[in-house]
Amino acid sequence: MTATVLLTRPADQSARFADALHERLGAAVPVLIAPVMRIVTDPDAAARALRGAGGAIFTSENGVAACSEAAVPHGLPAFCVGPRTAEAAAARGFAVRSGPGDAAGLAATIAEAGWPTGAPPLVHLHGAHVTGDLAGALAAAGIAARGTVVYDQRATPLGQDALALLAGRRAVVVPLFSPRSARLVAPELVRARAPLRIAAISPAVATALNVHSAAKPQVQVAASPDAEAMLEAVARLWENGSFLER
Structure with missing residues (x-):
C-alpha cells in the first residue's frame, strides 16, 4: 500500500517541500500537511x-x-x-x-x-x-x-486528519526539520499505530525525537542538513515504506 508523507513544518514551508517531493516522485504521492507550529x-x-x-x-x-x-x-x-x-x-x-x-x-x-x-x-x-x-x-x-x-x-496541535493517519494501518513517512518540531510531534508518534518512517535533517533532530512507540519507527538522518538531502531521504523511505501495513 502507498505510504503517506506527513509534513509538520509551518504551512508555507510544508507546501514548498510537498511541491518538490511531487516533482521528484510524481503527483500521486499522498501528502498531508499538518503544521505543529506557526x-x-x-x-x-x-x-x-x-x-x-x-x-x-x-x-x-x-x-x-x-x-x-x-x-x-x-x-x-x-x-x-x-x-x-x-x-x-x-x-x-x-x-x-x-x-x-x-x-x-x-x-x-x-x-x-x-x-x-x-x-x-x-x-x-x-x-x-x-x-x-x-x-x-x-x-x-x-x-x-x-x-x-x-x-x-508557536505550537499548534496536530489536526484530526493527521491523528487519524497515525492511528491507521498504512505506513507514514514523517520528515522532521528542527529539534522543536521533533519534540512537538513526538507525543503523537509515541501513540501511533501506523508503521512509521522518520527522516531527520540532522543528528540533533533525531536525538530530540527520542521516540519509543508501538510502531517501532525507523529514523534516517539526512546525508547533509539541507532540503535536497531531506528530499532524498524522504524519497528513499517512501519507496521502502509504500508496501507496509499493519
Missing part, C-alpha cells in the same frame, strides 16, 4: 536589531521574513545558514554569504570571513526557540555578535 514575526524587533549592526546572521528564512519592513542598508552583509536562506536574504537586499546548512558550519564560515576587530557587531536574528547560542559562541571567539528574537514558533 511562525509569528516581529518586524519592529528586526528593524531595531538592524540599526547600527555591522551585518546580520540568519539561521532560518523566518528571520529574513521578519525583516520585511526593515530598512536594509544597501550591501549590508548577511551570513546565512544555507542556500535557501541566502536566496531569501539576497532578495531583501543583503550581501549574502552562505554556510553549509547547519549552525556549526555557519560559525566556521563567519570565522573564515575574518570579521574586523572593532567593527559594528553582527546580529543573529533568530526565533524564540533556538538550539545553542551562536552569537555567544562567536563572541567567545572574539567576533562581536549578539542575538535578537525576531519571531516566535
Whole structure:
C-alpha cells in the first residue's frame, strides 16, 4: 500500500517541500500537511536589531521574513545558514554569504570571513526557540555578535486528519526539520499505530525525537542538513515504506 508523507513544518514551508517531493516522485504521492507550529514575526524587533549592526546572521528564512519592513542598508552583509536562506536574504537586499546548512558550519564560515576587530557587531536574528547560542559562541571567539528574537514558533496541535493517519494501518513517512518540531510531534508518534518512517535533517533532530512507540519507527538522518538531502531521504523511505501495513 502507498505510504503517506506527513509534513509538520509551518504551512508555507510544508507546501514548498510537498511541491518538490511531487516533482521528484510524481503527483500521486499522498501528502498531508499538518503544521505543529506557526511562525509569528516581529518586524519592529528586526528593524531595531538592524540599526547600527555591522551585518546580520540568519539561521532560518523566518528571520529574513521578519525583516520585511526593515530598512536594509544597501550591501549590508548577511551570513546565512544555507542556500535557501541566502536566496531569501539576497532578495531583501543583503550581501549574502552562505554556510553549509547547519549552525556549526555557519560559525566556521563567519570565522573564515575574518570579521574586523572593532567593527559594528553582527546580529543573529533568530526565533524564540533556538538550539545553542551562536552569537555567544562567536563572541567567545572574539567576533562581536549578539542575538535578537525576531519571531516566535508557536505550537499548534496536530489536526484530526493527521491523528487519524497515525492511528491507521498504512505506513507514514514523517520528515522532521528542527529539534522543536521533533519534540512537538513526538507525543503523537509515541501513540501511533501506523508503521512509521522518520527522516531527520540532522543528528540533533533525531536525538530530540527520542521516540519509543508501538510502531517501532525507523529514523534516517539526512546525508547533509539541507532540503535536497531531506528530499532524498524522504524519497528513499517512501519507496521502502509504500508496501507496509499493519
